[in-house]
Amino acid sequence: MSSTSANSGIDEKKYLAHHFQNMAQQNASGKLGMWLFLGQELLFFSGLFMAYFAARYFYPETFLDAHTYLDWKLGALNTVVLLTSSLTMALAVRGAQTNNNASLVMNLWLTIILAFVFLVVKYFEYTHKFDLGILPGSFYAGPEIVGQPNVFFGLYFVLTGMHGLHVVIGIGVLIWVALQAQKGVYNSVNHVFVENVGLYWHLVDLIWIFLFPLLYLVK
Amino acid sequence: MFLSQQRTNSAAADASGSEPSYLTAKRGLMSWLVTVDHKRIGLMYLVSVLFFFLVGGLFALAVRMELFSPAENYFSADTYNKLFTLHGAVMVFLVIIPSIPASLGNFFLPLMLGVKDVAFPKLNLLSFYIYVFGACFFLYTLVSGGLDTGWTFYTPYSSSSSETSVISSTFGAFVLGFSSILTGVNFIVTMHKMRAPGMTWTRMPLFLWSLYATSVIQVLATPVLAITLLLLIAERTLGIGIFDPAMGGDPVLYQHFFWFYSHPAVYIMILPGFGVISELITINSRKHIFGYKAVAISSVSIAVIGFLVWGHHMFVSGQSEFISVFFSFLTYAVGLPTAIKVFSWVATMYKGSITLTTPMWYALSFLFLFSIGGLTGLFLGALSVDVHLHDTYFVVAHFHYVMMGGTIIAFIGGIHHWWPKMTGKMYNSAMGNLGCFLTFVGFNVTFFSQFLMGSQGMPRRYYTYLEQYETLHVISTIGSQVLGLGLFVTLFCFIHSLMAGKKAGKNPWGGLSMEWETESPPIEHNFHGQPVCERGPYDYGK
């Protein structure tokens, strides 16, 4: 099935839903729906970034002082991990489009492993903070910092927590897609679902690209 | 509009309609609960929205009864606070936001586009169940001590000093937001990717244009409400200290977050109402809409400018005077397209051939009530006058004229208009007109007196008030009884029609848009062949 000839005789009718005219319309609708969903996700995170900018406007010195407790090397490592997972995800989508099922499956599992690595690194970061007594909001019992440290760490946990939750959701969907891919469901005709999962994963990576400098590299 | 029949080789019987309608095609409760047919989902939404409209309405009657006199009439202060809060929350999140798009929109979008179903039928059913899931949280809130923060959940009252179940109602509103987002995504994709051949953007009925503008707002604004409510829950449980000043937050920041969603939300509420009114006035005056492009473009421009004006809710809230000037100017900018729409509707009726069916009576009362609602917005947009009028009964009257007098009247008019198509039965128009008349009179008596109260300085959300406002409160309470009666008469008219209504033909009002091509009630996959669209939906007369 690795031939790249025109959709190599895969019967379109198999995947066509009853209310669509043809596959092109169905794929285009799927992608448009996904992009609208991504637009909505972006605005969902915009609320968090707004809270970050507002808190930073109110307590600049707290941010300068409190961010030293964040280990930027782990943050950088996580960024590299997520960017690599974005690469493998894009390669997986490319595999699906070119009927290269082997590369699709291999890259999907690579992405899942990298996502787990991201979560493990995050787990170490969180436990390191809990040991220091740095807990979100009013449970803060960490070191004395000028201004309102509970605001910075409250925000830190909400931002990275919400992003982590989206990574977990991503992993769940990726595992489901990987299992389907192993059954050979996806090929050059029916690959919209893989592409949509890829778009979602790239968005999660996009959010982290902004989160990393704003939280870890505050100067 | 020639319906060129492309013979479908499916096993459909001949076009004479011996095929069962979508109501009788499948039987049993399960066929309804797991249906992906947009028409059935539309009906399920309609029933649940009307149910919550009844619940919200009863809260409103209770509030008005309590305000009959300044003394403590029926409820204690806390119960009163819960009553007006739940009236606001149920009406906003459960009734008026999903009302027209989810019920009439779901039902008629595919029919008007000439396609079999919306782009993502399963997603459509999922958004209905998300709506039900969110509604359960509200019902749980009713049971577990209510909510007394006002539907706006302003911090720090909602995050630290309210002992009522704020978390369950905020989470309920958060979940309902997703139902609204997914409906918006569904509609935008359907309108972009699925159309009858020949139907260009300028040949679409204006109801679809307004649904498109509404869906754009739903997709772009609702997530900000979702994150605001999540942050509020985090604030109340973890105390992260963004909104609550005791922990270092800023309450005005919460108001920015909240109103960034809630002002576009009021356009989510009114735009579908505009769409319904464009349909009602053109069909009942049997005349082409005046200025199709202007009306269509003004829907979309209202949607876009609607994102720039949220600060006019916060002129006196401690927001800086400089930015208030900016918001006041843009509020007047968003007033203009609305005025253009109203003028176009009136101009449409010029030289038409107007029949006074019940939907037309609702359209006329919409024009009357919405004009008052829209014009009183001018007072609240002016900076100096708003200082006096903000958070008084003037504001209460203004938004009831726009929301109840606008969207709900258009919604009921739309139900009357499409009732024969949805149920295949006609309603008794005398009873419908009586309901409309009583609602109109009751509404004006209730809320026009509140304009006077408000400008005289009667604050909002007051359990007891100064004696000087008592007479106006009495008038308003009597008006609310008449309004309630009018709505019950309308409800009875619908139920009566379901029982004993005459059989309705394919096109009782002589409409030209595509949904009148198929039977009433339509067959399961809407059209026998694939209808082709040759000309616009309003090309009456030559």
Add this chain to the structure above:
Amino acid sequence: MFAKFRKEVLQRSADDHSSGEPHVLPLKVYFIVFASLMVLTVVTVGVSLLGLPPVPSIIAAILVAAVKATIVAVFFMHLIAEDKFYSVILVSTVFFMLLFFGLTLLDMDSRGFKNPEESLEYWQQFSHEKALTEEAAPE
């Protein structure tokens, strides 16, 4: 400039398969993009070590992150090969986001505009003194 670049990339990727299948970018593009992302991550860290004053350092960090984000969006998310409407959605979403940030930050910045008492500094300074007076003079 961008349109020429886009046509050139598409043209090079179009010649090795027929029109039936969706546009598939050559493998080389993926690895070039990945490499540039790695370099830009290093730049992000580098920029933060420059020791710029607070506001420029935020803007610099956001600019670098924005460049990385556009690269991911254009190549990995196939915006370069898809129909333009998806880019319109993305850009309009970002526009509404910036609108939200801009107006809210503008409000917070201009709070003491007419009366200095309303500004944040006044409260932090005076609430500090008010707390002292309360401790100093209990009844």
Add this chain to the structure above:
Amino acid sequence: MNTNETQSDIWRWMPDQMSTFASNVDGLFYFILILCVIFFTLIVGAMVYFVVKFRRRTDQDETPLIKGNHTIEIIWSVIPGILLIAIFTWGFVDWMKLGTVPPNALDVRVEGYKWAWSFVYPEGIVSGELVVPVGKPVKLTMSSKDVLHSFYVAEFRIKRDVLPGRYTVQWFEATDTGEHWVQCTEYCGTSHSKMIAKVKVVSQEEYDEWISTGGGMGDDVPLADLGKMLYEQRGCVACHSLDGSKVVGPTFKGLYGVERKFTDGTSAVADDNYLKTAILAPNDTVVEGFSPVMPSFQGQLNDRQISALIEFIKSVSQ
């Protein structure tokens, strides 16, 4: 606020104009009102006229295909546009006037707390009523102790939210003597509607005399009467009733000398020092069945005022 409402008091738009700013606001209000009435009669009049004139006579009558008319559309966009800009500019000009506080204003600090107002004068007087001289600008620097409130005097046409954790400022200049109500217009909980206070505009001499007697609470005033004034002005009335009914806090009727059971199981007789600690540190001992929401009056009431309150509670307890 004249308590005897005549018919003219109910059927009017705006309350009396009692401050310099009121006339500007009313001017713009009536300007917009006239515009609204004109546009409203135009719209509804045209609607009714068209409905009557173009009634459907037969089912077949033809209607002209009018798709639009650019000239009319331009006219009805430009004219409302100009009027809207006019309204905006008038509102903007008055808003700037409201924003700039005149330099020689009398500076009064306003404290809003759950369900009462207290006013701190430059001379250190703390009063539950805002007593101001007529014809002199008064600057209010306001902040709240707990949740959002809003300081609204309808007759002066002024309103500004009162935020915890920040000062907000507004000013007014009363043009006539008289008594008006301050009302809280930002929802703040159970007794939001009881959070009202009196604004007394008096002549300059009366004001000076009021200040000299320590805000009407001079040493010559008998303790029980002083207690009654404090009870009404300092917000006790919003939560503690005199007739035995439970509002938010326990009633004062039959309170003095009675055994009180607390939430933590202990109990004590309601005598002088119990009442004093209850006023200064209310949440240490909370009576059963009530919630600890009472704000502390530490630093707000001097000893004489506390003993006056206790005398008043005694006098009411019989």
